[in-house]
Each structure stands twice: as C-alpha cells, then as structure tokens.
Amino acid sequence: MVDNHNITTIQNRLSELAKLPKMKANSSIMDVLNEHGFTRRDFMKWAGAMTALMALPASFAPMVAQAAELSDRLPVIWLHMAECTGCSESLLRSDAPTIDSLIFDYISLEYHETVMAASGWQAEENLEQAIQKYKGKYVLMVEGGIPDGDSAFYLTVGSKGTTGREHAIHASDNALAIFAIGTCSSFGGIQAAAPNPTNAKPLHKITNKPVINVPGCPPSEKNIVGNVLNFLLFGTLPALDVYNRPKWAYGLRIHDLCERRGRFDAGEFVQEFGDQGAKDGYCLYKVGCKGPYTFNNCSRERFNQHTSWPIQAGHGCIGCSEPDFWDQMGPFEVPLGDRLYHTVFDGLGADAISDKIGIGVLAITGVAVAAHALIATATKEKE
C-alpha cells in the first residue's frame, strides 16, 4: 500500500525537477524516442515494465515515465577502479526494450574510460571539468574495488600518478548521489577475497558519503538502470537493506522465486551435473546452489533481456551479490552445509555461520525428501 502522502512527495519532487533548467535544449527522452520512431505508447509500456521491476504499484507508471523524461539532467561520472570491466559490459547490454541504451546515450556520460573518445591529458581534463561544472549535481558510479593503505599505489590513473583511492574520494566528495556498481565496489569483490593481497576495499569504506550498493558479478543491466530511475523518482536514497542494497532489487532471495523451487519443495535434487535430474530440471541445492542465501532479483529479471540465468542453465547460484561471497560461499559446487574440506583460511568467518544455515536447510530438505517419498509411496499404493 502506498499512501497519498508518498505520491504527493514524489509529485512535488518531480515538479521541482521539472523546474530545473535543461542541460540540453529540446531533448527530453521522449523527443529522442520520437526521433527513433518510438511512440508515446512504446514509452509508456516501457515505463510500466520499469515500474513493475521496481516493485512499485502500477499507478506509479506515469511518474516513472516522467522521471525518465527528466533524466537528461543527470550528468554521470563512471570511475574504473580495480575491476574487470564486467559491470560496464553489463551496462552496455541494457536493452529492455531498446530504449535503455538511449538512456545510456541520454544521461550525459561525462567520463567513462571504456567508452569515451578522449585519452590521456584530454581524458583527465574531462573528468575534472565535469566535477567542477556539475559540482553536487552529478551521479557517480564506481566500478571495482579500491586498493587502500600501503598498497593504494597498486592502482594509479593519469599522468600525475593519482591513486584510484584519491580519484574515488575526490569524485565522491562532489557527487549528488553515489552508486557502487557491482560486488567489487560494493563489498570489495574478487580482489578483496582472502588474503586480499592489494588491501582492496569497497567504496563505502573509502568515502564518508552515503553509498548505494548495487552488487552482483556483474549486476544485471536492469539493476543498474533501475537504480538511476529509482533515484530520480524519489529524489533520495531508495529503501535499503542492511548492506545498503536497494530493497526493490535485493529484497527477495533467489530461492523465493526460483523456477526450480517446486523441485526443492518436492525433494527432487540434481545429485551430480549431467545426471537424469539435471536433464529434468531438478533443484540444484545439492550441487551447491547458494540461492537460499542470496538476495537478488535474478529469478525474476534474469540476464541479457530475460535470455537466461544461472539456474536455468543448470548451474547453481554462486551468491555473487552477497558480501564476501568468494570466501563465504565456496566451494561453489558443494552445499554450504555439506563441506568436504576446510579452506586454507582455517574455516574462519564464513564457515561457522554458513554451516549452521546450511545444516538447517539440509534438515528441512531431509524432511521434504521424506515427505516426497511418502507421497510417492501413497500414490503408488493407490494405483
């Protein structure tokens, strides 16, 4: 339920945004769409889809549309820290429908090393000019973990040898809103996995400003774009969970809406990859699926425009949007409650906690298996 107060707040926010001077004359998203042959109807359909995606009531669709039309006022600076560029690649896949890529064109992407034409001194100039010109008005998106402390120099950018850490702080200090895109910048990611040889940190440990975490390795294109709209719509930070992840995207476990959930409840499990259960789409829990411990909307939104997602492709979830999942969720093809060995890290941290969860789930699984067997037997007897 959304009360009228919320709607009024949002409408006030939108009308405030509408009063701002446009950065580009006569170029709302709607104009751009018209140029590309998109009708108002196409646009509203898309806004409706995005509304549902953000778990908002359908009555919000017109406001989502309005928010999108206003998003041309948002300059975006995207920084690359210690990363693999997978999050940028994910952003480039955005197409839900095709107009997401137009938003990508349309927000003013002031600095993005993988896409921008300028190099060297000219690139650095773009960054500094954008920070000065749009001080307090740009959205900062950061991809990658950030080497810190004695090893901050393990990442430098630019002719002055500025550390990634300094870049991140400088850009954060002047940003309107900060999104940590991907698990690396949200939680440290792969480079921060034990023994973290570069002392890599998540962005929120580098800056004092609030950071919205958009984890996933990589996050789906929808989670990246949806967050920009969420910000525009509410004009403030979205509702967050304990790890500062927007609840609209990370409020449910993978397990909750999994297409194989029925198999889990029925006690039907893939015992090993390639077996008959795998061919029949049984639950992947026993080959290590971390869906029960992972909060993300993959089971709803999937990847690459709904083409697939790991569980559809027969592989368990590896828990990539959870903090420290590289250390806590591995081995990825073994159930958490059924570990055959301890890591070199002497089972510190993760093991103790996840074993308890895992054993709990296994116990439930055992009950489910028994129940399934009983039902099966009963059915047979009837025949």
Add this chain to the structure above:
Amino acid sequence: MSEQRIVVDPITRIEGHLRVEVIVDENNVVKEAYSGSTLWRGIEVIVKGRDPRDAGFMTQRICGVCTFSHYRAGIEAVENALGIVPPLNAKLTRTLMNAALFLHDHPVHFYQLHALDFVDVVSALSADPKKASEEAFKYCDTPYACGADQLKLVQDKVKKFVEKGNLGPFANAYWGHSTYKFTPEQNLIALSHYLECLRLQRTIAQAMAVFGAKQPHPQSLTVGGVTCVMDLQSPARLGEYMVKFQEMADFINRAYWPDLVMAAKAYANEPSVVNDVGTPNLLTYQDFQIGANEYLFDGGYILNGDISKVFEVDESKITEEATRSWYKNDAPLHPYDGDTTPNYTGFKDAKTLNAKGEMEDSKVFDLDGKYSWIKAPRYDSLPMQVGPLANIVINYAKGNKNVVPVVDKFLAETGLPVSAVLSTLGRTACRMIEAKIIADNALKALNNLIENLKVDDSTCAKYQIDSKKEYKGRFIGNVPRGMLSHWCRIKNGVIENWQAVVPSTWNASPKDAKGQMGSYEACLIGLKIADLKQPLEIIRKIHSYDPCIACAVHVMDTKGNELSSYKVNPNLI
C-alpha cells in the same frame, strides 16, 4: 628543441589501466617507448588454497570483456591436470559460446573501441548522405544500414547531439586531426555501423547467454563438462542461438568486412598504420574445435616475419621474467615454477608535455628501473606477438583451408600485398578476417552438436579428486586477443599454485633483461607524431592490439611466502 617526453595515461577505450610513455626527438619521431600497467589485483594469489572446481569462477573475474576465455581456461586447466576428457557435447557447446565471444569481441573492438581512431565523427556531419550511400556500394553489394535515408537519420541524430554542445563521452577527442583519412561520406558510413554495432552486440551477447546463463560472466561450465543440459535438449534454444549468431554474422559480412576494405584503401599510405610489424615473431595455438577431431585454427610460430617457415610450439620454452616489472624475482621462469612477489618502486618526478603544449609536473616511469605490473613472457627467450594477426598469418602460412581463401579475397579487394598485413592496419584487418572465418564456419559446431545429441546425451564426465595425489595441468588455446595459457598445480585436494600467461601480457610486455621490447613498445619506435598535444597516432597503434589489461596483471607465489610480505613501503614511492 631537443627530446621531449609524452605521457598518455589513461589509455581509454580498452579494458583496464594502461599508460604509455614515449620520448620523441626534435622531429617528433618516437625514439623510446614504454608501456606499463598501473593496476595490480593479485587473483592468482587469491585462488591458492581453494577447491580446484572454483578456479574457473575466480579466473573468469580476471576479465569481464574476455568473459568466457578465462572461465574456460580455468576449468580446462583443472580438467587437464585431473586427466578428464569432457563429452563431445560439452566441447562443442563451449565452442559455440566461444564463437559468440569472438563475434562479440571483434566487432565491438573495431566499432566501439578502435573506430574513433579512424573515423572523424565531426567530419561525418558534412557528408552528403546520397553520395555516402553510393560510396557504400563500392565495398559491398548489399551494404548494411547504408541507404541514403538511413544515413540521413544517423547524420541528423549526431548533428543534433553535437549542436547541443555537450558531447558527453565524445568530448575532447582528437577530431579534425590531420591523420584522419576518411572522406566525410566514408565517416558517415562507419558512424552508421558504430550505432548498429551497439545494437547487435546485445544480440550476440544473448547468443552466449542461451547456453551460458548470462553475459558477461557466464555460468554453465563445470569441471568435466557443461551444465546447460536442458538448453541443449531444446530445439527452440538451439534455434535461438543460431538465429542470433546469424544476425551478427550478417553484420560482419555486410558492414565489418566492407568497412575494413574501405579503411585499407583510405589508410594505405598513412605512416601511422603501415610499416610497423611490432614484434616480428608471431605465436598462436590450435583452438576452436568444430567437430570430433576438427579445429578451425592450427597452432605454431614464425620468426622475424618469415612466413616460409612455421615451427611447432614447445610449451616448455615459455617463461616469464620481471626485470622491469614491479615484482621481486627477476629471473625468467616457466609458469609452473614462477615466483612473483610485488616490489613496487613507483614513479619518478619529471615535467612532461601536457595537452596545452606546456611542460607540466608529472609522475613518470623510471626508465632505468621497473615500470609495469605486467611481466615479460618470452618464448625461447624471444618476445612474441600474439593475437588475430599472429593467428591469421600463421594459419595462412600453414595453408589452412579455412583461412587462405579469405585472406586472398581480402588482399584482392584491397590490392594490398601480403607483406602489408604486418602492420597496425593488418592487426585491425586480421581481427575482422578472424571474425569472418568464425562467422562462416562456427555453425558447423552446432550441426555436429545436433548430430551427436541424437546418439549421445552426456554433458559431463565423471571424475574424482584424490587428495593424496599431486596434479599439474594447463590450458593453452587461442582466444580473441591471442594465445592464452593457464597453468595449475593441485595438492592435498586444493590449488597449490596458479599462473595465467595471457595475450596482453605478451603484447604489452615491458623490456626484459636483454632490453628486448614487447610489441606495443616496438611498434611505436620510429613513429612520427603530427601534433604532440594530440598523440592520436599512439593510441591508434596501441588500440590495434585490443588491449585488455586486467588480465595481464597477475601474480603467482609458489614459495609459500608470508602474505604480510606483500606490504609496500610507501617511503619508496
């Protein structure tokens, strides 16, 4: 004026963090060149001590662009160590995912990352769309998205964009530079394809996701095989792959190929793209299995650009050294025995030429010491060039039936001699040729998969990891950026060490103990730069390698050093 020093950092439109420094003489000719990476992540250290089945997932995160290459390498190195042979269905499925990767990577590299080095977007605004449409027919009977109306739409769109005065990602580039050679009409054709490629890269990414769950970072490989058994059993999914594949294949034949013919003609006399072989020793490896015993490309190496003799690769001759890299042990070591402990010695202070033509305080490489996080791989102590150029030239030299006719056709259409291939232009053209060969042939793997599925539905091989046994194994193959190898040892059931020797490490290698340069550096020597404030020629050459730097910065430590020893003394910096 005497010598001047120029720093280009960041090199953009690549994966990762790369810096190039050159020293030019009074005629603006490059006398010395240094390429170095400015980021270290340490993934091989992190993999140590973990379940070998997890390695692929972690090595995959080496790169989100080569998003399938390191996943496959991580899985197959373990399979090799354990002596596992995956079922043919699994091998062919991997090939199909690999094909989708190549068809994604190569066009995206050309259009999104490299094309702006050849295409002056501003110039396209003054083109005559009708003339441009006629021009497109010179290079292709059925040009892609090149009708006069379509080109007019593209031009109007970009015009409006430019008129707004806020160029976003296109701001501050080297537009109008004197070494741009396309006519306005040719620029407009390429610009249209730039936008089309932006659309199609999503489609071909979906093709990989059909079997791979997602792209980037697919998740359907497992040690022993693949997990996407339900997708393989669905004719609808196989068809979905085929159709998406064909969409991109069509673009390659009707846009990518003709654009490279157009570029080869327009730039044939531009010094910054011809006459530089980089490292003349070329290396590639057999890969791309399309049938039970059939591979699309063969392996081998040639020396000094001499295509009359192709040698077989002996993997025991591969070493890496760190004389000029920010690691402690300098000596050349085989990847199974490598040792790497960070030894960051930082930059030095100097004044370099900035974008305004003034001397500005900068941090620069220590030209006498260490200057890169990338190590120096060598084959038989020689630097090698890897990548599509090496793969195509070696396969051409070997008379590979999939390669020879395509190369001959390209040479005939452009009027270029074979020798012209050894150049920046050649690197860019060979990438397209490689993409075309895959576009024309990879569906054979799909046909063979379908035939095999009729008689065999296995997707995973069974195996056991004996914790009492020691294993070692490797993956060697040829991925979009060239020859890739991963080397692993397994002991007590966990990974004892891991080493990745990757394409960009070969090409972006710093100098070695003998002073031998890697290919990035070598190709810059002798380059004349038109305008020192806008070193377009440098990035044009470097981009031709499709730099992918996250993968090139890695480390291994087989000696069990204390992890605390990785601390760097900031006083050294």
